[in-house]
Amino acid sequence: MSVRERYxxxxxxxxxxxxxxxxxxxxxxxxxxxxxxxxxxxxSLLIMDEDIKANRIEEEINxxxxxxxxxxxxxxxxxxxxxxxxxxxxDLERIADFAVNIxxxxxxxxxxxxxxxxxxxxxxxxxxxxxxELVLEAYNDEDVVKAKRIAELDDGVDELYGETIKNLLSTxxxxxxxxxxxxxxxxxxRYLERAADHxxxxxxxxxxxxxxxxxxxxx
Amino acid sequence: MxxxxxxxxxxxxxxxxxxxxxxxxxTEQLNLWxxxxxxxxxxxxxxxxxxxxxxxxxxxxxxxxxxxxxxxxIETIPSVKTSGVxxxxxxNIFDKEYQVEELRTKVGMVFQKPNPFxxxxxxxxxxxxxxxxxxxxxxxxxxxxKSLRGAAIWDEVKDRLGENAYGLxxxxxxxxxxxxxxxxxxxxxxxxxxTSALDPISTLKVEELVQxxxxxxxxxxxxxxxxxxxxxxxxxxxxxxxxxxxxxxxxKIFSNPSDERTEDYISGRxx
Numbered sequence: 390m391s392v393r394e395r396y397x398x399x400x401x402x403x404x405x406x407x408x409x410x411x412x413x414x415x416x417x418x419x420x421x422x423x424x425x426x427x428x429x430x431x432x433s434l435l436i437m438d439e440d441i442k443a444n445r446i447e448e449e450i451n452x453x454x455x456x457x458x459x460x461x462x463x464x465x466x467x468x469x470x471x472x473x474x475x476x477x478x479x480d481l482e483r484i485a486d487f488a489v490n491i492x493x494x495x496x497x498x499x500x501x502x503x504x505x506x507x508x509x510x511x512x513x514x515x516x517x518x519x520x521x522e523l524v525l526e527a528y529n530d531e532d533v534v535k536a537k538r539i540a541e542l543d544d545g546v547d548e549l550y551g552e553t554i555k556n557l558l559s560t561x562x563x564x565x566x567x568x569x570x571x572x573x574x575x576x577x578x579r580y581l582e583r584a585a586d587h588x589x590x591x592x593x594x595x596x597x598x599x600x601x602x603x604x605x606x607x608x
Numbered sequence: 609m610x611x612x613x614x615x616x617x618x619x620x621x622x623x624x625x626x627x628x629x630x631x632x633x634x635t636e637q638l639n640l641w642x643x644x645x646x647x648x649x650x651x652x653x654x655x656x657x658x659x660x661x662x663x664x665x666x667x668x669x670x671x672x673x674x675x676x677x678x679x680x681x682i683e684t685i686p687s688v689k690t691s692g693v694x695x696x697x698x699x700n701i702f703d704k705e706y707q708v709e710e711l712r713t714k715v716g717m718v719f720q721k722p723n724p725f726x727x728x729x730x731x732x733x734x735x736x737x738x739x740x741x742x743x744x745x746x747x748x749x750x751x752x753x754k755s756l757r758g759a760a761i762w763d764e765v766k767d768r769l770g771e772n773a774y775g776l777x778x779x780x781x782x783x784x785x786x787x788x789x790x791x792x793x794x795x796x797x798x799x800x801x802x803t804s805a806l807d808p809i810s811t812l813k814v815e816e817l818v819q820x821x822x823x824x825x826x827x828x829x830x831x832x833x834x835x836x837x838x839x840x841x842x843x844x845x846x847x848x849x850x851x852x853x854x855x856x857x858x859x860k861i862f863s864n865p866s867d868e869r870t871e872d873y874i875s876g877r878x879x
Contacts, residue, residue, distance in 0.1 A: 392812040395819060396839075459862040460838040 396461050403453050403474050404529070410446040410481045411525040415518065417443070417488035418584065422514050425495045425507070425577065433492035443485035450478040466598070473598045477528065480587040480594075484521070487580040494573040494580075504567045505560050507574065509553040513581045516546050520588040527592065531599050536592040540606035546585040553578050629656040631695075632796055632826045633678060638692035640673060642685065647673050649850045651692070655843075657795075657826045660818055662841035662858065664834050666873065669847040671830045675798050678828065679715045680708050697795075713740070716789035720801040722781035724773035724788070729756075729765050732773045732784055736792040751791050758824075759787035760817045779810020786817065790825075797821065799829040803836065815840045834874050838862045846870045 417436055424432040454471045457463060463471055520542050527535035554575055561571045589606050596604045633655040640648035648670045655661050663671040676682040677694065680701060694701050701711055724732050733752045742748060752769070756762040761783040765776070773784050782802060789797055799818070803811040818827055818840050831837050837844050838858060845855040846867075854861065854870045865871045872878050 392809060392816065394816060455863055456859055460835075460858070462835050462839075 393461075396457075399453065399457055399461070400467065400470060403450065403457070403471065406446060406450050406453065407474055407477055407481070408525055408529060410443060410450065410478055410485075411521065411528070413443050413446065414481045414484040414488070415521045415525070417485050418491070418514070418521070419518065421488040421491035421495070422511070424492060425498075425510075428495060428498060428500055430496050430499075433495045436492040437489050440485055440489045443482050447478045447482040450474055466601075469598050469601065473594045476594050477591050480591050483587050484584045487584045490580045491577050494576050498570050498573050501567075501570055503574075504564055504570055505556065509549055509556070510574065510577055510581070513546050513549045513553070513578060513585075516542050516549070517581050517585045517588065520546075520585055524588050524591045524595070527595050531595065533596055533599050536595040537606075539592040540589055543585050543589045543606075546582055550578055550582040629658060631655060632657045632697060633828075634693075634695040634698075636693040636695070638674075638677065638694060639690065640670075640677060640682070641687075641689045642673075643687040647850050648677070651852055653845060653852060653855055655826065655828060658822055658824075659842040660822050660827045660829060660840055662837035662844045663828065663830045663847060664832070664837045664844060664873075665847035666878075667832070670850040671847045672800055674847065675800055675828060675830045678796075678798055679712055679717060681717070683708075713792055714795045715798060716792065716794035716796070717798040717800070718782070718785050718789055718802045721805050722778055722785050724776075724781050724784050726772065726774060728770050729773050729776070729784060730769040732788050733791045736788065740792065755787040755791040756784075758790045758821070759783045760813065760820070761787060777810070779806045779813060782806060782810070782814060783817065786814070786821075790821075794825065796826045796828065799827065801830055801832060804832070811836070838874075846873060848873070 417439065420432060421436050423429070424436065454475050457471055458468075461467075520539050523535050523542070524539055526532065527539070557571050557575050557578075561568055564571075593604055593606050596602070596606070631654050633653070635651050635653040635655075638648055638651040639646070651674065663674060665671050673682060677690065678696075678701075682688050682690075690702065696711060696715070699706065701708075725735060727735070730752055733755050734748045737748060737751050742751070753762060753766075756765060761780060764780060765784075773781060776784060782805075786797075786802075803814050806814065815836065818829065821827060822842075829837075829841065841858045843855065844858045844861045846853045846861065846865075846869075848869060854865060854867045856866065860866075861870060862874060865874065
């Protein structure tokens with residue numbers, strides 16, 4: 390049994406809050422894609438409203454981390470765990486922001502039918518979703534093998550992003566009157582690609598937490 | 609085109625549930641002199657029940673003097689003069705008719721160095737209750753077990769209650785002293801640097817114990833280890849040159865103190 394039970398409990402709370410924020414970001418992103426599919430403006434507005442929760446959880450994580458550092462004199466893995474929690478919280482909060490950005494794009498697209506299939510957007514989302522799922526598991530289990538897998542998945546998102554943007558550009562040449570929608574769809578792709586990059590950042594931090602060394606997985 | 613209304617982001621309001629705890633000790637305008645040396649100056653402190661209140665400050669700031677005033681132990685020094693009021697549960701302990709013996713049964717004290725009696729572990733704990741007239745062996749057994757459990761040392765000593773307490777390690781002796789204090793079922797426990805003679809692990813054990821004890825007792829702890837105050841207390845008072853510079857929630861003191869002198873002290877810039 391640990392001598393410092395309360396300290397351990399507080400560290401566990403920090404972990405739980407990270408997972409809570411992660412799940413929030415994950416579901417916000419999922420909802421933003423569903424809203425895009427259905428061009429559901431109500432739902433998009435709701436996603437924007439709810440984002441305040443992500444900000445709040447991030448603030449709670451930061452406050453808790455500051456108090457832990459000020460009051461418990463953490464060292465070694467404990468110290469890394471706290472620093473990493475602050476960074477991961479920022480990445481997760483950013484991912485939740487991308488859900489808001491996608492919601493805004495959905496609102497701007499309005500009720501127009503899509504100029505082309507958005508299958509690739511879905512493919513990008515599916516991989517990003519898998520990455521978030523995996524990164525939360527990797528964080529919880531402190532599993533660097535899973536964290537490594539995320540970097541590989543991110544390459545897939547990057548490839549799809551390049552391809553999709555190219556397609557959208559050629560569509561815009563053929564249907565210049567749809568430039569508004571095409572721009573918004575390009576933004577959506579960009580947000581998903583960025584979200585996946587943030588997940589990769591989190592993986593790097595998991596490596597740092599477990600190994601105490603820095604790895605660049607975004608190459 | 610639909611206009612996008614950006615949701616207003618408010619700063620998360622901290623949900624601080626403030627229970628109306630009663631005060632155990634209310635100190636008002638306390639002054640204390642050792643001869644001509646003005647050691648405590650206009651101290652105002654409101655100490656709440658079921659909390660750990662830490663008193664920190666550099667050597668000679670008056671923190672030990674203050675805690676010894678709370679059970680009137682300070683009166684054993686002949687040159688001491690006091691003025692002001694210390695209300696313990698709404699009664700001024702300096703009143704002429706106040707029974708100091710009664711105060712001391714309600715207010716236990718643990719000192720810097722473990723000071724068990726040169727007796728068996730059992731007799732150390734049973735000492736107080738026996739003085740208070742408890743003779744029944746069964747009741748004494750119960751008190752001894754309850755107190756030792758309360759001080760988180762029962763499992764370590766239950767098979768050798770008859771052995772001399774001096775045979776225990778420093779950390780164990782200190783917990784025996786805490787158990788001895790619990791045996792008289794006090795209301796308040798005063799601790800004067802209770803871990804400064806202990807190794808780090810024993811220190812952490814005593815710190816965990818303090819946190820457990822606050823459920824049933826109010827604890828006032830003097831410590832020159834400010835990290836300890838940070839780890840275990842709910843409120844912290846920072847004493848300097850006989851004055852209270854700052855008294856606030858420990859979270860606040862150690863993350864964002866109001867007074868620059870507090871910040872300098874806790875960040876190790878003086879003292």
